[in-house]
Amino acid sequence: MSASRQTASGRQLHHPDRDEIQLEAVLSALADPVRLRIVxxxxxxxDDMACIAFDLPVSKSTSTHHFRVLREAGVIRQHYEGTSRLSRLREEDLEARMPGLLTAVLNAEGA
Structure with a gap:
C-alpha cells in the first residue's frame, strides 16, 4: 500500500512506502543529471528545501517533473508548508532498501 501525506489544506502527495521502493526506479531517477543535482x-x-531554492537549469514545469520523478521513486519526501513544497532526501529508507547505493552514487558523482 502506498503512503500519502495529507496537509491541512488537503493537498496530498504520493510517496511509496519503504518496502515499495524499487532499485530500477531509484536508478532511473538518479540517472538524470538534473535530478542528481537535486539529490x-x-x-x-x-533538509526541507523549497523547490525554488534549487538553482536548476530548467523551466519551472520541467523542475516540477524532476521532483515528481524523485518523489515517486522514493528518493525524496515532499510536503507542503504554506504554498511551498519542501523536499527532503529519504536517506534512511534508501539505506535500508539498498545499503550503500546512495553513498556510492554520490561518491561517484564527486569523483
Missing part, C-alpha cells in the same frame, strides 16, 4: 544538494545537509 546532491539535499545530501549536503539541506
Amino acid at each position: 546532491r544538494a539535499l545530501a549536503q545537509g539541506h
Whole structure:
C-alpha cells in the first residue's frame, strides 16, 4: 500500500512506502543529471528545501517533473508548508532498501 501525506489544506502527495521502493526506479531517477543535482544538494545537509531554492537549469514545469520523478521513486519526501513544497532526501529508507547505493552514487558523482 502506498503512503500519502495529507496537509491541512488537503493537498496530498504520493510517496511509496519503504518496502515499495524499487532499485530500477531509484536508478532511473538518479540517472538524470538534473535530478542528481537535486539529490546532491539535499545530501549536503539541506533538509526541507523549497523547490525554488534549487538553482536548476530548467523551466519551472520541467523542475516540477524532476521532483515528481524523485518523489515517486522514493528518493525524496515532499510536503507542503504554506504554498511551498519542501523536499527532503529519504536517506534512511534508501539505506535500508539498498545499503550503500546512495553513498556510492554520490561518491561517484564527486569523483
